[in-house]
Amino acid sequence: MSIPAASNSEKAPQKDNYQPPSCLSSLPDDVVLNCLSRVPRCDDLNISCVSKTLRSLVRSPELCLLRSHLPKKSVYLFYHSHQEPNRCHWITLRPGEKITTTYDYQVEVEHRSCSLSDLLNPPYLSTFSSSAVSVGSEIYFPQGCFSPSTNLWVLDTRSGAIRMGPSMKVARWAHKEAMGVVDGKIYVIGGSVEKCQVEVFDPKSQTWEFAGEDKVKHESRFSASLEDKIYMVELYPERISAYSPREGISIEVTERLTDQMNCMCVVENVIYACFKRSGLMWFDTKLKVWRRLVDSNGKVTLYSLIAEKMGEFEGKLAVFWTRSINTDGVVKKDIRCRMIALDRVGEEIRGKIVRSGIVASFAYPITLSHCLAVSD
Structure with missing residues (x-):
């Protein structure tokens, strides 16, 4: 059966001149x-x-x-100094005056610290790469690094004061539990010796509650919040799972990760990670696969040395790492940063390094521990 041809008056609009409504x-x-x-x-x-x-x-x-009038977020980069174990150190990057670096860095860098000597059982926030999350202008750290703990520490970034928050119901290892924020509430998943329930903390009422009745045994290396889910990199086996307050825990990627992940973060509703061999990648939540972050030409995979920490800064991916330099027998350690602008081109996300340079230099050893985007 043949299809009748359209008359001249009924012809479809020319493709070149047609724009979808x-x-x-x-x-x-x-x-x-x-x-x-x-x-x-x-x-x-x-x-x-x-x-x-x-x-x-x-x-x-x-x-x-x-x-520019939308709520702004600054990057808080925490580091541990072996010379001052009883102090919590951090560097804040926020929009501000120009500082001299390899490229133009339109940021204001502020160094701050607070003493932990007056606190009972100081949390040693910067000693281990434990979980940490931010809600508004406050950062929440669990304490269980050396042994499982119910302690929660809160840093007020506006005043620089740290305090102990309400205790969790279950003792957990801080470097094995996953933390995330959904609808302004903090969820803590796994990290205990035995199976335990997920806990949720409401910063407004300052109370802990169990989220559901299911008990899980879960250990995470990294976690990140995206929309209404908390994505986690499991330790054994190393794969991607997610927790939703409505649906519980689900496996997002069944295949085991074959490359070591160094760090993970979220930038404008996309999860990014740096892998040891594969470089910078992003997670496609629809297809549930990792995709390479390529350059502006869509050809070369972006590498940023061995990134130690990453975070969001003004819609860009901020990548941090340390580098030791020996000058005339004096060893100096720098914290370096690259700002990567991101563009979505069809099904790809492309990156372009727009700023790069040294954020801070030290004459003694330091270790980066946390990187968080915090609302001013």
Whole structure:
């Protein structure tokens, strides 16, 4: 059976001149700009391909101004000094004045520390790579590094004061438990000797409760919060699982990771990780696979040496590592950083190194321990 040809009056629009209709096209520009200001920056390239109008709005100074008024997050990079074990040290990177580095670094770097000598059983926050999360301007650390503990420490980044928070119900190992934030509440998963229930902490009421009745035995190397799930890198076997307050724990990737993961973080609703051999990668939550972060040409996989910590800074991926330099017999240790701008191009995410340089230098050994994005 043949299909009748369309008449000249019924011909489909020419492909070259046809633009798909958009629900945004009927809205005023100020409304569209308000919507675009809340879209991750890595999607700007895809949005600009939709229409000429959206392309001009994405590139407009008005959108930059709107985004500048959104709540800002600074990077808090914690480190441990063997010379001062009773102090908690951190470096804050926030938008500010220019400092001299290899490239232009439009950030303000602030060094701060607080004494732990007056606290009972100091948490030694920077000694181990335990879990830590931020809610608003506060950072929450578990204590169980040397042995399982119910202690929770809270750092107020505005005042620089640290205090002990309400105790958890179950003692857990801080370097084996997973922590994440969903709807402003902190969830703690696994990390105990025996099977235990997931606990949830409400910062507003300052109370702990069990989340559900199921008991699990779970050990994690890294964890990260994304939307309504907490993604975890399991220790044995090393694979990706996720916890949802509604659905419980599910296995996201059944195959065991064959490459060692050094660190993991979330930047604008995408999980990124640095692997020892594969370099920088991102996790496709739809297909449940790891994809390589490639350069702006889409050809070369981005490597950032052996990244020790990563975090989000102004929509960019901030990668940190340390490097020792011997000058005339004096060993100096630098903390180095690369800022990587991200663009989503079709099914790929591409990165471009836009800033690079030394954040801080020390005349004594240090170890990086935590990297968190915190609301000012």
